[in-house]
Amino acid sequence: MRIITVDDSSTMRRIIKNTLKKIGYGDDILEAENGREALDILSTKDVDIIITDWNMPIMDGLTFVKRIRSDSKYDDTPIIMVTTEAAKEDIIAALQSGVNNYVVKPFTPDVLKDKIETVLGLKD
């Protein structure tokens, strides 16, 4: 299972990486600082799950998600957005852009595990 975490905060990327390790999904994690860098990495590497921040310089998460969802290659690739944007209209905008699940920072390991298992179809 390869997961890419996209966040402009190196601290947040480290938190997500450590959380993924803790919940058993930490064996193969790629990192990008923004959507542009993530697209560059994804042009050469396949991933099973994309975990992305919303607010990032150069290319923000919503733009990144729309780019991913415009490419049929990623039709089956789940996207989880991890963000401080917790307003209902933000969550709706993210889901409409093609995000499969949504995690509001700060989050617990159990919440991330639950969202991952949901997008992988491991839960009801």
Ligand SMILES: [Mg+2]
């Ligand atoms: Mg950010």
